[in-house]
Amino acid sequence: MDTRLSEDDLAFQVEVRQFLAEAWDKELAATYGNIATMKEGAEEWQTRLYHKGWVAPHWPVEYGGTDWSVTQSFIYNSERAAVGAPEVLPFGVTMVASVIIAYGSDGQKEKFLPRILKSEDWWCQGYSEPGAGSDLASLKMRADLEGEEYVLNGSKIWTSYAQYANWIFCLVRTDSSGRKQEGITFLLIDMDSPGVTVRAINTIDGFHHLNEVFFDNVRVPVENRIGEEGKGWTYAKSLLVHERLNIAEVASSKCALTVVREEAREEINGGKSLLDDPIFAKRLTDIEIELMALEFTELRALAAISEGNPPGPESSLLKIQGTELQQAIQELRMDVAAYYSGTLQGELTPAGLGHGFADTAQKLYFRGRASSIYGGSNEVQKNITAKYVLGL
Amino acid sequence: MDFNLSEEQTLIRDSIARFVSENYAFDQRNAVVAMEHGFSAEHWQQFAELGWLSIPFAEEHGGFGGGPVDTMVIMQEFGRGLVAEPYLATVMLFGGLLQAGASEQVRENYIPQIIAGELQGAFAYLERQSRYEMTDVVTRADKDGEQWVLNGEKTVVLNGGAADKFIVLARNAGEQSEEAGLTLFLVDASSTGVQRTVYRMTDGQEAATLSFKDVQVEAVIGAVGDGYALMTPIVDDARLAICANALGAMEALNEKTLEYCKTREQFGVAIGSFQALQHRMVDMFGACENVKSLLLRAVCAAQDDDVDARRSLLALKVMAGRAGRLIGGEAIQLHGGMGMTDELSIGFFVKRLMIINSLFGDADYHQQLFAALVNTPASSAAA
Numbered sequence A: 001m002d003t004r005l006s007e008d009d010l011a012f013q014v015e016v017r018q019f020l021a022e023a024w025d026k027e028l029a030a031t032y033g034n035i036a037t038m039k040e041g042a043e044e045w046q047t048r049l050y051h052k053g054w055v056a057p058h059w060p061v062e063y064g065g066t067d068w069s070v071t072q073s074f075i076y077n078s079e080r081a082a083v084g085a086p087e088v089l090p091f092g093v094t095m096v097a098s099v100i101i102a103y104g105s106d107g108q109k110e111k112f113l114p115r116i117l118k119s120e121d122w123w124c125q126g127y128s129e130p131g132a133g134s135d136l137a138s139l140k141m142r143a144d145l146e147g148e149e150y151v152l153n154g155s156k157i158w159t160s161y162a163q164y165a166n167w168i169f170c171l172v173r174t175d176s177s178g179r180k181q182e183g184i185t186f187l188l189i190d191m192d193s194p195g196v197t198v199r200a201i202n203t204i205d206g207f208h209h210l211n212e213v214f215f216d217n218v219r220v221p222v223e224n225r226i227g228e229e230g231k232g233w234t235y236a237k238s239l240l241v242h243e244r245l246n247i248a249e250v251a252s253s254k255c256a257l258t259v260v261r262e263e264a265r266e267e268i269n270g271g272k273s274l275l276d277d278p279i280f281a282k283r284l285t286d287i288e289i290e291l292m293a294l295e296f297t298e299l300r301a302l303a304a305i306s307e308g309n310p311p312g313p314e315s316s317l318l319k320i321q322g323t324e325l326q327q328a329i330q331e332l333r334m335d336v337a338a339y340y341s342g343t344l345q346g347e348l349t350p351a352g353l354g355h356g357f358a359d360t361a362q363k364l365y366f367r368g369r370a371s372s373i374y375g376g377s378n379e380v381q382k383n384i385t386a387k388y389v390l391g392l
Numbered sequence B: 001m002d003f004n005l006s007e008e009q010t011l012i013r014d015s016i017a018r019f020v021s022e023n024y025a026f027d028q029r030n031a032v033v034a035m036e037h038g039f040s041a042e043h044w045q046q047f048a049e050l051g052w053l054s055i056p057f058a059e060e061h062g063g064f065g066g067g068p069v070d071t072m073v074i075m076q077e078f079g080r081g082l083v084a085e086p087y088l089a090t091v092m093l094f095g096g097l098l099q100a101g102a103s104e105q106v107r108e109n110y111i112p113q114i115i116a117g118e119l120q121g122a123f124a125y126l127e128r129q130s131r132y133e134m135t136d137v138v139t140r141a142d143k144d145g146e147q148w149v150l151n152g153e154k155t156v157v158l159n160g161g162a163a164d165k166f167i168v169l170a171r172n173a174g175e176q177s178e179e180a181g182l183t184l185f186l187v188d189a190s191s192t193g194v195q196r197t198v199y200r201m202t203d204g205q206e207a208a209t210l211s212f213k214d215v216q217v218e219a220v221i222g223a224v225g226d227g228y229a230l231m232t233p234i235v236d237d238a239r240l241a242i243c244a245n246a247l248g249a250m251e252a253l254n255e256k257t258l259e260y261c262k263t264r265e266q267f268g269v270a271i272g273s274f275q276a277l278q279h280r281m282v283d284m285f286g287a288c289e290n291v292k293s294l295l296l297r298a299v300c301a302a303q304d305d306d307v308d309a310r311r312s313l314l315a316l317k318v319m320a321g322r323a324g325r326l327i328g329g330e331a332i333q334l335h336g337g338m339g340m341t342d343e344l345s346i347g348f349f350v351k352r353l354m355i356i357n358s359l360f361g362d363a364d365y366h367q368q369l370f371a372a373l374v375n376t377p378a379s380s381a382a383a
């Protein structure tokens, strides 16, 4: 029973801090934080990580990853979150790369992995369809083999950042005769192919991240198929349990809670700081106590993985509790912003209104509603926990 | 015991419901909100013609002489359609304050104009430092000969963009958060020294930050130094009104969510067949019923000037804030990805509920007022 860091780990922590102090500067944070320049910001951040060798720490070393221990990954994530630096967008580095590494051909590995490392490709994830959300296996988008090409017809929805992407990985239906999980194939698709169109979906946070992607007789060479035809579901599922180390995002939540605490301290009601308001203090500390518990639940899960146990359905609980706490913090921040949480300040009004954080608080609050919906909704995660953890 | 509406009230409710169903479908509302000032001048004229703008005013000024039940009926129906026209700002707040405290001459001048739909107003009370403490006012009112002059700033003034006139809460005496020494002034929006910065709220309505530099007021509303006492019952009426509005919005959200859960299919069945979701919808329904009960309780108490009136009103504001958040959050969640989009009205209802929660103080703030009220020993409360 010992959770202290070793000498080596402490040295690693110093190295991470030094790197972040240089690599995540204010200018980059501003570029990344602005919707108009977010893509540039993300690419620059990834490039700096790439030069340090840390853009894909979880990949095998032979493809450009690191040999970090679970503790080192944890240290890196905590330090990164503490300075407000973002996680690398998962679609390329984490999602499709894991599948390519595990099931891709040598040609696919050679073609795609270096480009992902260098941020030369921007990937998006085409799983969900209008009729296939929680019930993903009921997806219908067709891929019909004609000679050496698949011909694709159908649509994908909720595709995050498809407007920036030049590649999309999709689950498509190649056979509808058997069980719905069978007959699903995993394809890599060049977004520049004729017949691909992207429609923006306006969202409640006023930030363009969601899209619908339409495929009209899009031709994809067979060599862009991952593994075997009809095995796509198995590949995709293995990806879902893969690399869920940071799923609870405890480190970011700790950082966010500190920010809210400081904002609340400055907020004066009738001569008294909001922090001295007993109801507010209870809400804030309720969250903090749960976060302390979750931090150790996460550490216990990490320890199990480092002892060689594969990540299991326990990660569902981390996701549920992690997102609930994120949402509770976002909600609390809205309440700190009071009236200003309801104003659309943006560029419209001078910062003169005061409460400069209200605008961000509001966007994060509304965007944050999605964290309990995507990546398997919290209801679906509870179903999984009930079935596979509790055996119900 | 009678929880039924009168015949007249039923008529008003039905006519507003008809208006909403004919004019406030999702696309129609989007078009209205996109208009200048975030509402339709044409609708406002229609409200005047239908007599809705006259309802809370006294008969001697051409009003209908309505009470809290009438207000509830109107605001609840408006809430169901997320009606954007500034009934709260112009009729309830601006009009309410004129009626309560203005000189007979000012009332005779302006109340008929409000009723005719010709005058837009706004109540400017909030300041950047005041948070929910309405007495925390540093905008100054000073006397220059016979003329009162204002200097200072007001923020998040609802309907501040369209308003022809404002009623401004300013300090003529006393310390920053004292109740005494506050006075209400009528100010014409086009007066020299008034500057307004207009912006939208998340639900589409317009608000403004107003700055005053040596602005000459048009009239004093009520007695000098007595503004807080004068505005308190009017703000309480407005609290009741927005809670009714919130109830309408919650009812609409629950109906929409229920409908969605009955029609959206996953795993070959309607998602409404999952018990996990059924229980959640029962909780949403229960929360809505609670708000309805406290609203009726507060309305009845207000109507009879009951000792229970303030306790019920504070309880209502707490409950409406909490229930609004629960129902809003669940409505998005149960709609899945669709709940995140601006392609359905769900998000707009949620935003309206969030704004209502913060108006005049959020649920936590009201719970403290409630605690202070009910935890004070009866003997000292009477003193």
Ligand SMILES: Cc1cc2nc3c(=O)[nH]c(=O)nc-3n(C[C@H](O)[C@H](O)[C@H](O)COP(=O)(O)OP(=O)(O)OC[C@H]3O[C@@H](n4cnc5c(N)ncnc54)[C@H](O)[C@@H]3O)c2cc1C
Pocket: A124, A125, A126, A127, A128, A130, A132, A133, A134, A135, A157, A158, A159, A160, A161, A210, A370, A373, A374, A375, A376, A377, A378, A379, A380, A383, B264, B266, B267, B271, B274, B276, B277, B333, B334, B335, B336, B337, B338, B340
């Ligand atoms: C911001 C955001 C980004 C996304 N990014 C991507 C992306 O990049 N690529 C991609 O492919 N997809 C993406 N998604 C889609 C996401 O994975 C789906 O929204 C999610 O799977 C839910 O599907 P749905 O929206 O169709 O909701 P539905 O499945 O229709 O669910 C509606 C409600 O029913 C509940 N429910 C469903 N089944 C059950 C059950 N069996 N028991 C109890 N409750 C149930 C759900 O929890 C939810 O509350 C994104 C979604 C969002 C909101």
